[in-house]
Amino acid sequence: MGGWSGLSGRAADEALAGGVLLLVAAGSLRSVIGAREESWPATALSWGLIVVACGALYFGRRHPVAVAGVVVTATGVYYVTSAYDGPLMIAPIVALYLIASAGRLQAAVAVAALVVIGTGAGTLAGNDDVNGVAVFMLTGWVVAMVALGWVRHSRRVYLREAERRAAGEERLRIARDLHDVAGHHISLINVQAGTALHRFRRDPAQAEAALAAIKESSRDALRDLRATLGVLRQADEEAPTAPAPDLDRIGELVESARAAGLTVRTRVTGDAGPLPGGVELAAYRIVQESLTNVVRHASAGTVTVRIERGPRSVLVEVADDGRGAAAGATGGGVRGMRERARALGGELTAGPGPDGGFLVRARLPHGNGAS
Template identity: 65%
Template structure:
């Protein structure tokens, strides 16, 4: 207990780097302190210049360092101002203080925020002005010092540009990962919600037709239809909760619903048969468990294909074939419906595009089109030795 309390106190007292405006203020103060310490000799000791010049010099020091507070928001403007203040300081004061540090920091901020041309122009202007001063008779700065200053400024600009590129790459990577995650979640929601709502729609329509044709058996028909709809909606809620579990926070409990896979293929086929489809499953090859990603992808492809058949094909029979080999699994769904009309029901490839994306994500492929004997065929091949998977289709 005591150790836990001490750990909590230490974690609360742990210093964290400032952010936002506090970080801007810390930067300005952090530059001002060494510049001020390095310029103290203008206030102590023998006078080498009149007091008005000293006061003006310190005013320029304070102005240049204070401007760094706004450097993150207006980097180019601030760097130009600091350069002008620094140049005026060295022209006015006879004391060679370290105010150049403020300009170097502002130059780095310009490059780090992606303004490479502006940073290069400011660095070049500094070197040119310093060189002109040296040629004009400034004995404090010689040719070697100008060359060293050039190297320092080039290095500062290069470091700032590298920092900018690293941050840009990190942002792009994060955005790409977020986009892929959104796509994955959208695909899962489309498959889960679309399939079950399609079944509910078909079952409801079938019940209404039976009620109209056989009013005397209406109660029994309605009871069967409501039972099927209840089961379908229960499955939809279960899978929807499991899918939405990926949106949970890291510290929340993970979803406990089982991951969809071919072990639930019987439930999927049974729900499709309730809509009047004659669904036959043919399985061949190895019978080992598939890797999790492959198992889910095959299940979702079959689910989406059956959903499309229910929605658009006007078919009466569907054959689902699954063939497992040592390094890949092949799935084929064929119906006896109206062929191309089953493609996607007027939407430009939304369902088939999702199936194709699932296969491609695991290094496989998927084709869909009219079958040789009519109807429509969806055929996918997914390898099990892809680096993205966690195993093989069967032991080698």
């Protein structure tokens, strides 16, 4: 019933109340066009109760329990005072669904019990229009509507939780990309600025080279930040056209690290065929974050980057000859790299290397099984 006919909000409320009123009115026409079984004032009262019970459903989505109270009361008075047994019982059943779909399960059970008990009491009091079979069938309808309403409520809760979780994962991904991009370039800029200040008077040529490196890093930072922030654009804005970073751009990271004073060795082996975009991006970011950590924390002179492209996974290793475990003081960065690997079904380890220094090793699958 929620979102019936593709409607929502007030239009859905109007459709529900109007539809129930039309159905009940069609089933109650016998009281105005058939043989008279009661006075016209009694018939007018009955139709007034029909309008009240059905009209109250318009407010059922916003005030389900209060509306159910009005509907059940009006329906009870109708069946006690009217000589015609119309289908007004539809209104309380719909009200029960509205209570349950709003998440008020205890209230729905209480109202359902009141409806069944009241109908049963009327049967015991001698109402010839309702027998035991009818009460049994009514109980089935009541239970079914409460169950359907609760299922709809549970589904809405699940969808809201899924949306919230997806939004949280997207925020985490954006934060991780910003950390990788900004942290890498700003670290290099910081190192080069320190070199320029230190060498400005004693070695102007080296200071000039450091300033040129700062200019290059800042330009790259702006480019990558624009590409990363492009995901925050509105749907009607032009999407970013810059390609996502991939393994073909590892050379740029290596050159930036060399400009910061590191000796960088690279080794790329294996199949050079195309990889899934997510694997390319994750491998690039892991190398980027690892080199950033070496520049910031390791006090290393040499770093080795090894990439092995297998038929089912990519192995990424970044090892330095720095202070070993001291380089692990980059908890947020290491967590971000692990999350990237796990998101692809892979794994990442980071810790002291077998020959000293610090080693980051990640395996990123792009097929079934391990390479």
